[in-house]
Amino acid sequence: MSAAPQIFARARIADGGPAPLYLKLKRLVTDAIAQGDLADHDAIPGERDLARMLGISRVTVRKAFADLVADGVLVQRRGSGTFVAAKEERIELPLSRLTSFTEDMRLRGLPTTSDWIERSVGLPTPEEALVLALSPGEKVSRLQRLRRAEDKPLAIERAAIPHRFLPDPLAIETSLYEALTDRGLRPVRALQRLHATALSKGDGEMLGLPEGSPALFTERVAYLADGRVVEFTRSHYRGDSYDFVAELHLSEGS
Known part of the structure; x- marks a missing residue:
């Protein structure tokens, strides 16, 4: 049974302090959630x-509720009432492991x-030709897709592969790395850069987020065992769903 009625019945937000009452009510709700007095899906009076x-x-x-709904703290369901929003579990991706989106999920x-x-297959951009170390006239196979887990849009991937390694991009149905492994071309190492960015209007629409929403941009260059570059992938990950995790060790002599 929800503890919400008891929490609000004993509150005295009108007492003391110059802050507006709606801000005091917001603080009362967020503090109750942080302290565990209100749980996911609890009904609010x-x-x-x-x-x-x-x-x-x-x-x-009403003003406090409107702000808390906009902040994702509460949800309102027509005909049912107001409830504590369920916290979405964030996905942790270790930076020390070379895996594909399919493998991670x-x-x-x-x-x-x-x-x-x-x-598709086409001529490389100058950047792709440089990163992939392509000879003049070589083509690339391009794979661009919106990646989902449990039907939730999580990432947009834009990959370029030397055409000689992937002659038919239409053969890729799920995992690029599984397809490369089947051809004896599994990447063994990669350099990956990441930084925070804001989503463009088009990328935001695909991910179901407003333009300018925070995202994580990654750029991966993957290598075969003999040193040849096999993959150049740039991706946008939802900033509200991902944490990139790195394990650090004290360097010798420190």
């Missing part, structure tokens, strides 16, 4: 009941799907 419990106006309650027991944006 309605505007009328909450206003009566706290001795404040319904307008004040499979380790977590999450089914994956892809919305293909492009699978």
Whole structure:
């Protein structure tokens, strides 16, 4: 049973302090969640009941609720009421392991799907030719797709592979690395850079986020055992769903 009525019944947000009452109500809710007094999916009393419990106006309650819903703290369901929003589990990706999106999600027991944006063969851009160490006239196979786990859009991948390594990009259905492994071309090491960025309007629409939402941009250059570059992939990951994790060790002599 939700502890919400007891929490609000004993509150005295009108006492002391110059802060606006709606801000005090917001703090009361967020503190109760942080302290574990309110749990995911707990029901919050309605505007009328909450206003009566706290001795404040319904307008004040409505403004606090609106801010908390916008912040993702509460959710309102028509005909049902207001509830504590469930916290989404963030996905931790270790930076020390060379795996594909499919492999990462499979380790977590999450089914994956892809919305293909492009699978094509063409001439490389100057950057692709330089990074992939291509000879003049060589082509690249391009793979661009929206990656989903449990049907939630999580990342946009844009990969370029030397055409000699992947003559038919349409052969890729799920995992690029599995396809490369089948051809004896499994990458054994990679250099990966990442930084924070803001989503463009187009990328935001694909990920279901507003333009300018925070994202993590990664650029991966992967190598075969003989040193040849086999992959150049640039990806945008949802900033609200991912944590990149690195294990650090004290260097010798420190």
